[in-house]
Each structure stands twice: as C-alpha cells, then as structure tokens.
Amino acid sequence: xGELHFEYPAWFFLIVIFIVCGRFCKPxxxxxxxxxxxxxxxxxSYQAVLLGVLKWLTIxxxxxxxxxxVVEDRIQMQKNEGxxxxxxxxxxxxxxxxxxxxxxxxxxxxxxxxFDISKRLAQAFVKMRKNDQIGLVVFGNFAYVAAPLTYDExxxxxxxxxxxxxxxxxxxxxxxxxxxxxxxxxxxxxxxTKIAILLTDGQSRGDNVPFDVSMKLIKKYGVxxxxxxxxxxxxxxxxxxxxxxxxxxxxxxxxxxxxxxxxVYTRIDMLEKSEIESEQYVKKNYYYELPLFVAFMTLxxxxxxxxxxxxx
Numbered sequence: 001x002g003e004l005h006f007e008y009p010a011w012f013f014l015i016v017i018f019i020v021c022g023r024f025c026k027p028x029x030x031x032x033x034x035x036x037x038x039x040x041x042x043x044x045s046y047q048a049v050l051l052g053v054l055k056w057l058t059i060x061x062x063x064x065x066x067x068x069x070v071v072e073d074r075i076q077m078q079k080n081e082g083x084x085x086x087x088x089x090x091x092x093x094x095x096x097x098x099x100x101x102x103x104x105x106x107x108x109x110x111x112x113x114x115f116d117i118s119k120r121l122a123q124a125f126v127k128m129r130k131n132d133q134i135g136l137v138v139f140g141n142f143a144y145v146a147a148p149l150t151y152d153e154x155x156x157x158x159x160x161x162x163x164x165x166x167x168x169x170x171x172x173x174x175x176x177x178x179x180x181x182x183x184x185x186x187x188x189x190x191x192x193t194k195i196a197i198l199l200t201d202g203q204s205r206g207d208n209v210p211f212d213v214s215m216k217l218i219k220k221y222g223v224x225x226x227x228x229x230x231x232x233x234x235x236x237x238x239x240x241x242x243x244x245x246x247x248x249x250x251x252x253x254x255x256x257x258x259x260x261x262x263x264v265y266t267r268i269d270m271l272e273k274s275e276i277e278s279e280q281y282v283k284k285n286y287y288y289e290l291p292l293f294v295a296f297m298t299l300x301x302x303x304x305x306x307x308x309x310x311x312x
C-alpha cells in the first residue's frame with residue numbers, strides 16, 4: 001500500500017485565514033450581497049446549520065484539492081544478474097565417516113559424518129546467496145547433475161537434503177568426470193561470473209573423461225573452480241586439486257575439520273560477492289479530483305439552498 005501525503009500542504013493555511021476572517025471580518029455592505037438577509041435570519045435553525053456545514057465543507061474540500069493529495073508507491077528494481085554457482089559434492093563411501101576417522105576396512109561410527117556436515121554447510125551457503133543461480137553436481141563411481149542452475153533456494157536445499165553417501169556409488173571418486181558434468185551445467189548459462197566449489201575427501205580414480213578434456217571445457221565456459229580437500233592430508237590428492245584450482249583461476253583449500261570447512265564457505269562467500277545494482281522508481285497517483293468534485297457539489301447545493309430561500 002502506498003503512502004498518502006500532500007504535495008502542497010501550505011494551502012491548508014487558507015483554512016485558518018477563513019476561520020479568522022469568518023470571526024472578525026464582518027461584511028460592511030450586507031444589503032449589496034445579501035439583500036434579503038432578514039429572511040435568512042428567520043429561517044429555521046437546522047437550515048442555518050446545514051448552510052454553515054455546506055459552506056465549510058466547500059472550503060475544506062477546495063483547499064484539500066489545492067494541497068494535491070498524492071499516493072506514492074516506491075518500487076525497488078534490481079538488476080539481478082548475480083553469479084552462477086555449482087556445488088560439486090563428493091558422495092563416495094568414505095564421506096560417511098567423520099573427520100579424522102580411519103575408514104579402511106571399518107564401519108562408520110556414530111559421529112557426524114563428513115557428508116552430513118558438508119550438506120548442512122552447503123545449505124547454509126545456498127541460503128546466503130539469494131541473488132545467485134546455483135546448481136548441484138554429485139559424484140562417486142559416476143558423476144551427474146543433481147540439480148540444474150536455479151534461483152529456487154528451497155528446492156535446491158531439499159535436493160541437497162535428499163543426498164546420502166554412496167548415492168552415486170561408493171568405490172571410486174571420479175573428479176575429472178565431475179568437472180566435465182560441471183562444465184556442461186554451465187554450457188547454457190549467460191552469467192558473467194561462473195564458479196564451482198568442488199569438495200572431496202578422495203583421490204581421482206575410475207574416471208571416464210581425461211583430465212585435460214574436462215579442464216578444456218571448464219576453461220571454455222569460463223568456470224573458476226574452488227577446490228576443497230576435506231579430512232586428513234593423505235586422504236585427498238592435494239596436487240591434483242591445486243592444479244584444478246590454478247588452471248581455472250580458483251583457490252585450493254584444505255579443511256581438516258568442521259570449523260575449517262565452515263571457514264572455507266565463508267571465505268568463498270566473501271571472495272565472490274554479488275554486486276547487485278538497484279534503482280528506485282516512485283509511482284505517483286493524484287487524487288485532487290475527488291475533493292474538488294465534492295467541493296463543487298457542496299458549493300452547488302449551498303448556492304441552491306440560498307437561491308431557494310431568496311437570499312442571493
């Protein structure tokens with residue numbers, strides 16, 4: 001709902017002038033303007049009150065029309081280009097273990113898994129990036145696009161929540177295939193800035209797409225890749241992740257615990273801030289016609305009553 005105000009409120013001072021004049025400015029030539037004033041004095045009291053009410057309503061609405069009542073609606077327009085972002089998440093079997101746990105030949109303990117922590121932090125990151133298109137790529141034995149680029153934060157968060165370790169196979173970590181799928185995700189995007197956050201606790205094994213082919217596509221579509229190795233240093237291939245980041249213009253991060261991983265998302269959010277331009281438009285609706293019409297009608301009725309009584 002718009003805001004009502006008056007463009008020329010100074011006109012309301014006229015009402016004060018009318019009140020003062022009505023109190024102290026007595027007509028000197030009553031016979032000239034009201035030759036039958038004695039008839040007016042003899043009219044019934046309610047008619048006199050009615051005439052007085054009509055006179056002041058005419059003055060009030062006429063002055064209101066002069067003050068020009070306006071309703072303003074302020075419209076905020078955003079040039080909402082933002083970023084296109086791909087979350088590339090490792091869902092291999094090792095992700096079901098917690099940070100620092102040994103998992104070769106062992107079952108996962110009851111501690112919070114790296115995958116659950118990664119999902120929760122990814123959802124928090126999505127919530128922070130309200131002006132960006134975000135997509136989701138998942139990889140393990142194979143890589144696939146789990147969600148296309150979208151502005152729908154709620155749907156994307158639900159998609160992330162539905163993921164679990166092993167959803168794309170448990171035995172391998174096809175990082176190169178994930179990069180290939182990530183590049184395809186951006187192939188139709190017109191965003192000026194495209195970034196990917198690739199998170200893994202493993203070393204690239206079982207790939208179907210060669211590394212140079214994946215990186216060629218990543219560079220073709222101008223995707224900057226931030227790589228994140230989580231867990232112990234020996235768990236992930238630091239050199240491989242550093243190479244991906246360097247060749248794409250991104251940065252490599254190591255996250256040895258939950259706090260490190262949260263700091264990584266915070267750092268990326270600060271490095272890749274969307275600069276959203278906004279413009280404000282003011283739509284004005286003028287309503288002076290309404291009080292002007294009422295003033296005219298009350299004046300007309302006032303004049304009619306005076307003529308009827310022979311006072312004009």
